[in-house]
Amino acid sequence: MDLILEEVKERLWRIGTDGRRVVIQWVPGHVGVDGNEWADRVANQARQEDQEEAGISLPSAKKQVYRHIRYKPQLDERLAEVYNRKITKAEGSRALQVLTAQLRSGHCTKTGYYLHRIGKLESAACSKCGLDEGKDHWLECGAVDAWRRLWGLTGVSDLADGRAVGGFLRSAYPEWVS
Numbered sequence: 086m087d088l089i090l091e092e093v094k095e096r097l098w099r100i101g102t103d104g105r106r107v108v109i110q111w112v113p114g115h116v117g118v119d120g121n122e123w124a125d126r127v128a129n130q131a132r133q134e135d136q137e138e139a140g141i142s143l144p145s146a147k148k149q150v151y152r153h154i155r156y157k158p159q160l161d162e163r164l165a166e167v168y169n170r171k172i173t174k175a176e177g178s179r180a181l182q183v184l185t186a187q188l189r190s191g192h193c194t195k196t197g198y199y200l201h202r203i204g205k206l207e208s209a210a211c212s213k214c215g216l217d218e219g220k221d222h223w224l225e226c227g228a229v230d231a232w233r234r235l236w237g238l239t240g241v242s243d244l245a246d247g248r249a250v251g252g253f254l255r256s257a258y259p260e261w262v263s
Contacts, residue, residue: 176248177251185244188250191221201218213228224240236256
């Protein structure tokens with residue numbers, strides 16, 4: 086285990102010396118998604134079983150690294166705003182629940198912002214209004230303003246309300262949830 090930790094520390098140090106900033110960020114992306122929450126429960130049950138003969142998984146290795154370096158996960162300001170309220174599940178399909186979780190994390194795979202960032206689109210233009218998107222463009226987009234007001238979404242913190250986010254997504258972006 087110490088070899089893995091040393092390798093991780095060495096790589097992080099090398100990245101940092103290139104003038105780049107390294108942030109290890111915990112993202113509570115499974116909150117409010119039925120299948121993922123079930124997987125987490127099953128994984129936690131399995132973790133309690135005898136593991137002497139089993140190799141170490143990446144999540145377990147990460148946990149050991151964090152314990153060793155006494156890392157306490159910190160949410161960035163945006164995520165802290167989202168997760169400072171009780172998270173409720175979006176009512177509907179698993180696809181809708183996943184989209185809700187993606188919007189909460191700021192990595193919604195349907196947006197021009199995300200698709201441009203990963204090289205799938207030449208620009209980050211919004212499919213509704215044509216303006217360049219940021220991760221929270223849905224809060225400003227004039228093309229979906231009526232839907233946003235209908236569902237009471239005024240800021241990032243409102244992403245905690247799964248019912249409202251799900252309703253907004255079904256109304257404003259039906260092509261995403263079909």
